[in-house]
Amino acid sequence: MKREPPRDESPLATDPDGPALKRWQLDRIVAKLRISREETHSIRRDGEARRAPSREALKDILNRLTEALFPRHYGRFDLDGENIDYFVGHTLGVALDQLAEQIHRGALFIGDELLPGFRRQGAIDLTRQFASELPALRGLLISDLRAAFVGDPAARNFPEILIGYPGMTAIIHHRLAHILHRLDARLVARLVAEIAHTRTGIDIHPGASIGSGFFIDHGTGVVIGETTIIGDNVRIYQAVTLGARHFPTDDEGNLIKGDARHPIVEDDVVIYAGATILGRITIGRGSTIGGNVWLTQSIPPNSVVTQATVRNKPGAG
Helix, strand or coil: CCCCCCCCCCCCCCCCCCCHHHHCCHHHHHHHHHHHHHHHCCCCCCCCCCCCCCHHHHHHHHHHHHHHHCHHHHHCCCCCCCCHHHHHHHHHHHHHHHHHHHHHHHHHHHCCCCCCCCCHHHHHHHHHHHHHCHHHHHHHHHHHHHHHHHHCCCCCCHHHHHHHCHHHHHHHHHHHHHHHHHCCCHHHHHHHHHHHHHHHCCEECCCCEECCCCEECCCCCCEECCCCEECCCCEECCCCEEECCCCCECCCCCECCCCCCCCEECCCCEECCCCEEECCCEECCCCEECCCCEECCCECCCCEECHHHHHHCCCCC
16 A cells, blocks of 8 residues: 655645745745845845856865865875876866856956956956976965964874864965955955954954964964954964954044054964054064953063053053
8 A cells, every 4th residue: 555755734834725925924025135135224235146156166165275285184185206296287277267256256256357356368468477386385384383383282193283283274374365365355265364364263364464373272263353463483372363453434423444453463473362453553572471461551571461560551451
């Protein structure tokens, strides 16, 4: 005897006598959404609809670029002197083809004809320039890797740091995003930064300038703003914020975009967990900022700042 499939008795089950259109009053809601989208709250530029860059494609690009930079760690374990260059070349070629497409999409989606990449050849040229900077970028990443090994007594070897430390993942993504940001592929750069944020809990704006030998220990909750400048051999811990104290406006009250509003951290500085450093202030070379410090004033080189010293300083805060 043939058995009928079980019937869903849920009140949300499909009911031919009460289709979704009536149940949820979709015609009325859709009409109001159209008015909001097209009239009262429109944010779309006029003209042909454009396809946004794909986050999934960018994730794949990031994975491939990382494999090309560190083929034996992120790529294939069995690579040797005869096939490693082939693997790197093939992996990089696929990644760069995909990246040029995403850069082109990003410029079209924003709709600014003056943006690099708006025309397909421009996207190819920009991607070629990005690729030319990868060897130097790998050298920077090795300096970050060495800094992590020296700065963390728990680190036993380079492979552990490279594939297991969220701070290392975040700085790999950031250095790739920073090149794109500098080349004006800013939407793609911002999406790369957000992918890193999602993967690691570390939020670094792609515009932030970071020197060599940078180490983020633990990392969760770190925030580094767009116009931050960080020197060489800087170490920071979890929940550190390098942010803006206030947001300058023009005569009409509109925010001034891109204004320098984040800290300058000079060489050889250590910033401990939970510190919040705000505004265009300078942390002098060789200084140490203690945990949970709130700092809005510049400090000279070789300073040691704790919660107690900030509280007792006249005019601090």
